[in-house]
Structure formats: C-alpha cells, structure tokens
Amino acid sequence: MNIEAVDFFYLAMPQIDDIGDGSQDALLIRVAAGGYVGWGECEASPLVTIASMVCPMSHSACKPVLASVLGAPLNTPEDILKIHEQVHQNSMDLLQTDHALSGIDIALWDLLGQRYQEPVWKLLGYEQTYPKTPYASMLFGDTPQETLDKSKAMREHGFKAVKFGWGPFGKHGPEADRDQLMAAREGLGADTLLCVDAGTIWGADLAQGEMRLDALREAEVFWLEEPFHTGALGAYKALAAQSAPIFIAGGEGAHNEHMARHMMDYGGVGYVQIDTGRIGGITVAKRVADYAAAHEIRFINHTFTSHLALSASIQPYAGLRDHHLCEYPVELQSLAYELTSDHLLPDANGDIHLPDRPGLGMTPDLAALQKYLIDTEISVGGETLYKTPALA
Amino acid sequence: MNIEAVDFFYLAMPQIDDIGDGSQDALLIRVAAGGYVGWGECEASPLVTIASMVCPMSHSACKPVLASVLGAPLNTPEDILKIHEQVHQNSMDLLQTDHALSGIDIALWDLLGQRYQEPVWKLLGYEQTYPKTPYASMLFGDTPQETLDKSKAMREHGFKAVKFGWGPFGKHGPEADRDQLMAAREGLGADTLLCVDAGTIWGADLAQGEMRLDALREAEVFWLEEPFHTGALGAYKALAAQSAPIFIAGGEGAHNEHMARHMMDYGGVGYVQIDTGRIGGITVAKRVADYAAAHEIRFINHTFTSHLALSASIQPYAGLRDHHLCEYPVELQSLAYELTSDHLLPDANGDIHLPDRPGLGMTPDLAALQKYLIDTEISVGGETLYKTPALA
Incomplete structure (x- = not known):
C-alpha cells in the first residue's frame, strides 16, 4: 500500500x-x-x-x-x-x-x-512490555506553600515518584529554590522519588547549577533535569561530574538522534529524556533507547500532553525492563485528556502498562x-x- | 527608541x-x-x-x-x-x-x-576591515565535462579560489567523484584553490568519506565540506584525523552558537562555515568567529543568496585578518542579485571589501x-x- x-x-x-x-x-x-x-x-x-x-x-x-x-x-x-x-x-x-x-x-x-x-512495541521488536513507574509531572507552585500542598496531594494520590519543574524555580536565587525543594520533600515524605526540572533556566552558566547542589542533596533529589540549554554540553558534563548521587537528566530539546547522542556522549547525562513528538517520532526515539541501553544510561519519555502522545512515547522503550520510570502528566488541560477515549491509568500497584492492542492502542x-x-x-x-x- | x-x-x-x-x-x-x-x-x-x-x-x-x-x-x-x-x-x-x-x-x-x-563591523568592535578572497561557489556540472567547462570559465574570470558542490557528487561512487574532481582541477589549473562541498550526502557514514580521500588529495583539494550531517560529530572527528593536508569544513547547519562550537570542540573542523541567515544573525556569528579565532580554527561565511546576506555574513569576521577567504555566490538567480542596488564586487586584485557605509551598506x-x-x-x-x- x-x-x-x-x-x-x-x-x-x-x-x-x-x-x-x-x-x-x-x-x-x-x-x-x-x-x-x-x-x-x-x-x-x-x-x-x-x-x-x-x-x-x-x-x-x-x-x-x-x-x-x-x-x-x-x-x-x-x-x-x-x-x-x-x-x-x-x-x-x-x-x-x-x-x-x-x-x-x-x-x-x-x-x-x-x-x-x-501493538507498535511488537513491531519494534520487543517480545513483551514491562510496567513503568509513572512520576507525576507538575509545575512548581508559585510559593513553597503551594508546592507543599501539591506534593502532599500527589503523595495521597499514591504516586511513587513526582517531578516539579518550571514556575519560579531557578529564577530567584539558591535560597528561594532551597525553600521550594524542602517544601516538595516535606510534602512527599521520605519514600517518594523527587525529581526537579530547571527548564534550561541557567543557559550555560555552570555556577548556577553548582550552587544548588547542596540543597538538591539535602532534599534527596533523584535527578536534576535541564539545568542548561540542550547544546551546553560542556556545562552538563562538568555538573554531572560533581552531582552524585543526583543524576543529571536532559534531552527533550533534541530534535534528532545526533543531538540525543551528544547529550550522552559529551554531556554525561544519566537519564536521557526523549519526546517522540519532537525528535522525529518513534523510529528515532527507539534508536536513542537502544543506544542508551548499550551505554548504561537510562532512557525515559518526555511527555506533557495527551495519552496518545504518552503511548507513543513509551513504545520505544517498552521492552527495556531496567528503564522503569516514565513521565506521566497529571495536570492535563481538558483538550489533552479528551483527545483519546482510552487512557493509560495506573494499576493497583501504581504502575503504567502499555495496551496490548493494535498500533498505539489509543482511539482519538x-x-x-x-x-x-x-x-x-x-x-x-x-x-x-x-x-x-x-x-x- | x-x-x-x-x-x-x-x-x-x-x-x-x-x-x-x-x-x-x-x-x-x-x-x-x-x-x-x-x-x-x-x-x-x-x-x-x-x-x-x-x-x-x-x-x-x-x-x-x-x-x-x-x-x-x-x-x-x-x-x-x-x-x-x-x-x-x-x-x-x-x-x-x-x-x-x-x-x-x-x-x-x-x-x-x-x-x-x-558600519556594522565598527559596532561589532573592529577597528578596520581586511580584504577577503572570494571563492566562487557553484554547483558541480552534471558531467565531468560540464564541470571542466565551468572551472575553466571561473579561472578565466580571475577567481583565485573555487568551490564545487552538490549536483552528482557523492552519489555515484568514488570513481565518478574522482572524474569530477580531476575535471575541476584540470579546468582551474594548478594555482587556483579548489574546495569541494559534499552537501552531507554520506549522512554519518565515515567510510564513504575515507574512500574519497586519495582522489581528493590527487586533485589537491583544499577542504572537503560537509561530508556528513552536522550532528555526526564522531564521523567528522575521525575523518579530520586522517584527512591532512585537506581541511574538513562544516557548520552551515548550525542553528545556534552551541552547535557551531560542537563542530569545533568535538568535530575537529578546520574551517567553520556560518550562515548569518540561519544561526541567529550577526550577533551569534560574531561569537562563533571569536571562538574560532581563539582556537586556531578559520571562520568563513556560508552564503548562497543576495548581497545583503553576503554583507551580513562577512561583518562578523571582517576584522580578522588571517581569516581571509569568503564564500561568494556566482550563480545567483536574478531575484537575489536584484535584491540590492549595491553589490560587493571583486577589486582589481580579485578581493572583496566590505563597504565603509552605515549599517550593512546595502540598499534593497x-x-x-x-x-x-x-x-x-x-x-x-x-x-x-x-x-x-x-x-x-
């Protein structure tokens, strides 16, 4: 045809x-x-x-x-x-x-x-899928109190992992950020994974990332995402070299396979975050997942829109058991939620499973x-x- | 204002x-x-x-x-x-x-x-401009005979440097490319600089570049441009490591300062070719020129359109004396030529000078x-x- x-x-x-x-x-x-x-x-x-x-x-x-x-x-x-x-x-x-x-x-x-x-994941060569642990992806509150309230709600909702990003973070100095981070940790309790997304706010300014590392460690942050512009590979590498045990994450800005590989080869990221809706689709995302898996780097989807996009973004690494986290948007506008009549909802254990249905398994x-x-x-x-x- | x-x-x-x-x-x-x-x-x-x-x-x-x-x-x-x-x-x-x-x-x-x-170059901080030696930028002929005729014409026109690119080059095997290269060299004679533009035709396939190196040396090619996609930094680096005395050139695909630096930092290019009409304008191109100059890499414009664009593309390195080549399109469509009433024409010595007039010095x-x-x-x-x- x-x-x-x-x-x-x-x-x-x-x-x-x-x-x-x-x-x-x-x-x-x-x-x-x-x-x-x-x-x-x-x-x-x-x-x-x-x-x-x-x-x-x-x-x-x-x-x-x-x-x-x-x-x-x-x-x-x-x-x-x-x-x-x-x-x-x-x-x-x-x-x-x-x-x-x-x-x-x-x-x-x-x-x-x-x-x-x-299903697409079978066409991609996977024999089976593995459950993904969704992290609830949300914006920082305008104030630490708002972030505290949001993080409490997510904990009550049963999420094992939560990511806060954007909003005021990174804009008002390390002390203000520390307050936000501690509020998030307080609301989540000790056992919930906490990730932070700086939204490239510091451009290529390594020092801005460095001066937050102590507070990030204090709040037991799992990864710091996009401290810098996707192209600022030197700054990524330098921050990753001193951030342990915090992973540096990035890659959503990659609009081709080369750029994603640069983040891994030259930028030292521990998590490579790929948006199938930007990088060239499932074909390219799958290649990046293969490369990450071969280099001890974790692949993860970047998704902040519909469940059609969510299914598409998980397919490329559906069969990679050790890459078990997935981004899961929880503050969707009605358009994005209504875009499909099916949704990928957490099971009793809080995990997400791709449907065993033809294609993406989602109906607009x-x-x-x-x-x-x-x-x-x-x-x-x-x-x-x-x-x-x-x-x- | x-x-x-x-x-x-x-x-x-x-x-x-x-x-x-x-x-x-x-x-x-x-x-x-x-x-x-x-x-x-x-x-x-x-x-x-x-x-x-x-x-x-x-x-x-x-x-x-x-x-x-x-x-x-x-x-x-x-x-x-x-x-x-x-x-x-x-x-x-x-x-x-x-x-x-x-x-x-x-x-x-x-x-x-x-x-x-x-003039813009003064606003950029340059005290004076230096003449640029234009290389005539043209497409390969469909046959070696056509390329021979074109290169003879360029020699008679007085150009000290000529670049052939695109057309059939790279598509029909090393032997066909060798014939094209030797035709270009024959038409130009021994003293004219010959550059070759592969137009990213080999993607990230290092071997395709390697198997042309002998013929490129035989034709005394000065640089090989864009053998690979802008993002294929590893292939660039590997080819540059074995291509001497031929420089590897690239950078026109860079759409920000980071990407241009990647070509230099990780790709090993000897010439970084920047299109002010793509990379973010004169501001970004000037930063790239500064970085190149500080790292023993030659900056050069990429321009295949009007003389307004040509003036804009030379301003960022107008005051760098050692960076003396410039791309000079010679097969412009009437639209591009008529876009300005002024033109940057070679002087008696065959060199190009930026005008000492306000701004770009070009009037649409x-x-x-x-x-x-x-x-x-x-x-x-x-x-x-x-x-x-x-x-x-």
Missing part, C-alpha cells in the same frame, strides 16, 4: 495561558493508506508545523515535509525508515522538519499496527475534539496550501 | 527548480525604530519562517518570535543581546526560531548602523523587487495573523 493522505488538525484550548504547560494545544496527525488509518501528534507549534508540511519548495534541500511522504510505499517498518531518509534529504534546510516528521512517524507506526493487528475521540478544532488557512501566491479539513 | 514594526516579505522566482540553489527565494525583513529602518534576510523557508513570527502562543516557552521583539528597546548593541535572550526564553520550543531570529538580528544591526552612521532595490513579491496570507481561528504588506 501507499500513503494516500496526511491530514493535520490544529486543536487548542479556548484560552492559552502564559505558563509552562504544553497541553494547551495540539497538532493531531492522521495518515491513511490501504484502507487503514493511523494517528499521531506533534509536540510543537501547530501553525508552524502545518506550514512546514505544505510550504512551497525553496530549493532541493528545502521542500515541504509532505512532499517526501505522500504516495510513499508503506508496508513494513523499513518503509518508515526510507521515508525518514527521504524527508531528511529533501527538507534538510527546513528547521521545523523534525517536529513535523515526529507526528507523521507516530501515525505511520500506528497505521502499521492496525494493518498487522499488532473525534466527537469530543470538535470543540477544540481551530480553523486555519494558509495561502501563498493566490493558492490555498492548507485549509482545516473536517475531523470525522 | 523602541522597535515599532517588523515586516517580512516573501520573494521568489517565478519558477523554483529542484536544484541545490538557495537563491531562488528569500525572506526579506524590515525593522523600524525611532525613524530608522534596517533590513535583514532569513536563509530559510519563507512561509515557515513567517509562521514562526506570528503563530499563536502554545505555552510559555513556545511563543511567536515577534512577541519578544516588537516594542523592545533598541539603542545599543547590548539591547540586541537582550532581545536574543528574550526570544530564546520565550520561543525555546519553537524549532524554527533561530532561522527567524537571524533575519531580525541582521536588520537590527543594520538599523543601529543607520542610527549611529557607522524595492522597485526591482515588486515583481518577485509573493502574496501570502495566514489566518487562524478567524483572525488574519499575516498578510503581505506593501513593499515600499
């Missing part, structure tokens, strides 16, 4: 707030081939990503992403690899490409799963999504290049 | 051919502040870059680029740095950002030059550009986010 159609749908909450919450909008991707349909999601600006799908060619290495996808053969996982090669060759100079390809790749895997009636709830659909239109030189299709 | 307006203009040739010629379209940027106007250019897909300027906010780290630019103070070079910081903080998760920021940054420097009646030829202007419109949720403004 060949790829017959690729459609994309810009979904958004009625109001987008200026906070670090990536679940406020979504770009949903639908691919059709041979009577089958697959769904994916890009974790990226919907409008810019749509533009990268349909833009006019600038030159031979700057073509719209769809030019390398529509009509391509799709019968086996190898065909997905060939599509990646074509996209990278034809859209090399189009910076947004990997974010766009991510959602397409996810939909292609979902579609092949429907075709073969197998098209009826629920109608109210979030944003009419979008792009025209160039008198020609309409994109107009929101019906979501049905 | 504060930034009052940022306008962008999608320009294109009537027909875009499927060849490696980046001069077939352009995104021209105009910034206005305090009664002054500055011009810049993004070396990127015009439509996708426009979308990144005006897209709706997705979350706090995924805002449209313009949100951090419009209204910002602009009185000194330090204000440009502050705009960079704001853009990177507010648009960190928007992949297209650095390509968009590039054109804005160039226009900001041009505008400050008009304000202070100084608005009358000539009218015929290339592409009407573009983007609407989201019933609101028109972009509509091509009048170019006047």
Whole structure:
C-alpha cells in the first residue's frame, strides 16, 4: 500500500495561558493508506508545523515535509525508515522538519499496527512490555506553600515518584529554590522519588547549577533535569561530574538522534529524556533507547500532553525492563485528556502498562475534539496550501 | 527608541527548480525604530519562517518570535543581546526560531548602523576591515565535462579560489567523484584553490568519506565540506584525523552558537562555515568567529543568496585578518542579485571589501523587487495573523 493522505488538525484550548504547560494545544496527525488509518501528534507549534508540511519548495534541500511522504510505499517498518531518509534529504534546510516528521512517524507506526493487528512495541521488536513507574509531572507552585500542598496531594494520590519543574524555580536565587525543594520533600515524605526540572533556566552558566547542589542533596533529589540549554554540553558534563548521587537528566530539546547522542556522549547525562513528538517520532526515539541501553544510561519519555502522545512515547522503550520510570502528566488541560477515549491509568500497584492492542492502542475521540478544532488557512501566491479539513 | 514594526516579505522566482540553489527565494525583513529602518534576510523557508513570527502562543516557552521583539528597546548593541535572550526564553520550543531570529538580528544591526552612521563591523568592535578572497561557489556540472567547462570559465574570470558542490557528487561512487574532481582541477589549473562541498550526502557514514580521500588529495583539494550531517560529530572527528593536508569544513547547519562550537570542540573542523541567515544573525556569528579565532580554527561565511546576506555574513569576521577567504555566490538567480542596488564586487586584485557605509551598506532595490513579491496570507481561528504588506 501507499500513503494516500496526511491530514493535520490544529486543536487548542479556548484560552492559552502564559505558563509552562504544553497541553494547551495540539497538532493531531492522521495518515491513511490501504484502507487503514493511523494517528499521531506533534509536540510543537501547530501553525508552524502545518506550514512546514505544505510550504512551497525553496530549493532541493528545502521542500515541504509532505512532499517526501505522500504516495510513499508503506508496508513494513523499513518503509518508515526510507521515508525518514527521504524527508531528511529533501527538507534538510527546513528547521521545523523534525517536529513535523515526529507526528507523521507516530501515525505511520500506528497505521502499521492496525494493518498487522499488532501493538507498535511488537513491531519494534520487543517480545513483551514491562510496567513503568509513572512520576507525576507538575509545575512548581508559585510559593513553597503551594508546592507543599501539591506534593502532599500527589503523595495521597499514591504516586511513587513526582517531578516539579518550571514556575519560579531557578529564577530567584539558591535560597528561594532551597525553600521550594524542602517544601516538595516535606510534602512527599521520605519514600517518594523527587525529581526537579530547571527548564534550561541557567543557559550555560555552570555556577548556577553548582550552587544548588547542596540543597538538591539535602532534599534527596533523584535527578536534576535541564539545568542548561540542550547544546551546553560542556556545562552538563562538568555538573554531572560533581552531582552524585543526583543524576543529571536532559534531552527533550533534541530534535534528532545526533543531538540525543551528544547529550550522552559529551554531556554525561544519566537519564536521557526523549519526546517522540519532537525528535522525529518513534523510529528515532527507539534508536536513542537502544543506544542508551548499550551505554548504561537510562532512557525515559518526555511527555506533557495527551495519552496518545504518552503511548507513543513509551513504545520505544517498552521492552527495556531496567528503564522503569516514565513521565506521566497529571495536570492535563481538558483538550489533552479528551483527545483519546482510552487512557493509560495506573494499576493497583501504581504502575503504567502499555495496551496490548493494535498500533498505539489509543482511539482519538473525534466527537469530543470538535470543540477544540481551530480553523486555519494558509495561502501563498493566490493558492490555498492548507485549509482545516473536517475531523470525522 | 523602541522597535515599532517588523515586516517580512516573501520573494521568489517565478519558477523554483529542484536544484541545490538557495537563491531562488528569500525572506526579506524590515525593522523600524525611532525613524530608522534596517533590513535583514532569513536563509530559510519563507512561509515557515513567517509562521514562526506570528503563530499563536502554545505555552510559555513556545511563543511567536515577534512577541519578544516588537516594542523592545533598541539603542545599543547590548539591547540586541537582550532581545536574543528574550526570544530564546520565550520561543525555546519553537524549532524554527533561530532561522527567524537571524533575519531580525541582521536588520537590527543594520538599523543601529543607520542610527549611529557607522558600519556594522565598527559596532561589532573592529577597528578596520581586511580584504577577503572570494571563492566562487557553484554547483558541480552534471558531467565531468560540464564541470571542466565551468572551472575553466571561473579561472578565466580571475577567481583565485573555487568551490564545487552538490549536483552528482557523492552519489555515484568514488570513481565518478574522482572524474569530477580531476575535471575541476584540470579546468582551474594548478594555482587556483579548489574546495569541494559534499552537501552531507554520506549522512554519518565515515567510510564513504575515507574512500574519497586519495582522489581528493590527487586533485589537491583544499577542504572537503560537509561530508556528513552536522550532528555526526564522531564521523567528522575521525575523518579530520586522517584527512591532512585537506581541511574538513562544516557548520552551515548550525542553528545556534552551541552547535557551531560542537563542530569545533568535538568535530575537529578546520574551517567553520556560518550562515548569518540561519544561526541567529550577526550577533551569534560574531561569537562563533571569536571562538574560532581563539582556537586556531578559520571562520568563513556560508552564503548562497543576495548581497545583503553576503554583507551580513562577512561583518562578523571582517576584522580578522588571517581569516581571509569568503564564500561568494556566482550563480545567483536574478531575484537575489536584484535584491540590492549595491553589490560587493571583486577589486582589481580579485578581493572583496566590505563597504565603509552605515549599517550593512546595502540598499534593497524595492522597485526591482515588486515583481518577485509573493502574496501570502495566514489566518487562524478567524483572525488574519499575516498578510503581505506593501513593499515600499
């Protein structure tokens, strides 16, 4: 079969707030081939990503992403690899490409799963899946008291691991951060894993990370995530060399396999965090997982949006038993939660299991999504290049 | 003064051919502040870059680029740095950002030059400029005979250095490449510098590079450019370790300062090639030039488009005497040539000099550009986010 159609749908909450919450909008991707349909999601600006799908060619290495996808053969996982090669060759100079390809790749895997009636993790070569321990991923409160309240709630909710990030952290000096960290630890109690996400707030300033290490140790933080910009490999390496027993984590900013490997090869991260909706999809994330597993580095998903994205992000390391943590967003906007009619909910033991269903095992709830659909239109030189299709 | 307006203009040739010629379209940027106007250019897909300027906010780290630019103070070079910081903080998760920021940054420097009646290179801290030896940058012919004819013409034209790239090179095996290389050398004669651009054709496949080294040496090639993807640092390093006396060159794919440093720190390049229209503009390119100069690596511009872009790309290393080569496109489409009424033409000695005029010293030829202007419109949720403004 060949790829017959690729459609994309810009979904958004009625109001987008200026906070670090990536679940406020979504770009949903639908691919059709041979009577089958697959769904994916890009974790990226919907409008810019749509533009990268349909833009006019600038030159031979700057073509719209769809030019390398529509009509391509799709019968086996190898065909997905060939599509990646074509996209990278034809859209090399189009910076947004990997974010766009991510959602397409996810939909292609979902579609092949429907075709073969197998879950994606089986198509990826895993014999079985292992349970993942979800860490509840949330924003720091504006005050330590708010963070205390949030962390107590998470403990009562039964999460074995919690991550706080963004918000005020890193912006108001080491003492303010220490108060936040101690509040989080107090609320969680001694036995809950506590991770911290600095959201690249310190750029490449190693000293800013160093001066927090004592407080991070005092609060028994498990990992410190993204102290620096993804590219600041030297600062990552230097902080990782002195942070034990705290792991340094990063990688969500990687938009290709090379960048993820740089974080491991040159940056010294102990946890590599990959967003399948950004790095180029399941295909690329799986390669990163293989590399991490071979180098004693833990792979983990980065997900702050729908359960479609959550399933897609866990597939690449579903069969790696020792890589047992997963990011699990707990403050989703209604759009992101309603995006699928199925959800990955913790079992009695608090663990997450990928469904043993074809593809991603998640069904978009098209009826629920109608109210979030944003009419979008792009025209160039008198020609309409994109107009929101019906979501049905 | 504060930034009052940022306008962008999608320009294109009537027909875009499927060849490696980046001069077939352009995104021209105009910034206005305090009664002054500055011009810049993004070396990127015009439509996708426009979308990144005006897209709706997705979350706090995924805002449209313009949100951090419009209204910002602009009185000194330090204000440009502050705009960079704001853009990177507010648009960190928007992949297209650095390509968009590039054109804005160039226009900001041009505008400050008009304000202070100084050329950009003086505002960058250089006391004087040094002449650059242009290498004629062209595509390989489809056959060795075509390449022979092209190289003879370049020699007769008086160029001291020529670079061939793309076209069939790297695609048809080492023997076919050897024929191309020997044809280029034969046409140029013994005294003309010959560079070769493989256009990342071998991905990360070190062996493909290694098996061409003998022929490259036989043809006395000065540098081999982009044998691999920008991210394949290990392959770069391994090839550079065995390529002497041939330099390995790369860097045009870098879209921030970190990536350019990776090419130097981990990739072993001898020449770092920076496109001011992609890496974040003159501000970032200057930092890379400083770093290269401090590490015995040669900085050089990457430019395959207008003379506005050419001036912008030479400013960052205008005062570095030992970095004396510059890329000089000689097969420009009429759009790219007509974009400015001034041009940087070789002097009697064959060298290029930056003008000692305010800003970039280049004036867009608005009358000539009218015929290339592409009407573009983007609407989201019933609101028109972009509509091509009048170019006047």
